[in-house]
Amino acid sequence: MERWLNQEIQKSIENVNDCSLVNVYSAKGYVSKKEKEKRGTFRTEENKKKIEAIVAGVVEELKANHSFNRTRQKRRAG
Secondary structure: OHHHHHHHHHHHHOOOOOOOOOOOOOOOOOOOHHHHHHHHOOOOHHHHHHHHHHHHHHHHHHHHHHHHHHHHHHHHHO
């Protein structure tokens, strides 16, 4: 699920300014068919909802922090 979450976070923060992901999922390396099938069993509707909730929380936090930091920078400049 960590890979799945990482992928979803990457997609969601593409449009968030001044934000970069440190642990970028690159999908490199060999994964056996058996392992792919095992990982696929985690992609349930229930887990999808969990992933979406986490991603929404992360994006909300990033946007709130970005707004807070911009406000602080304006106050320092003014």
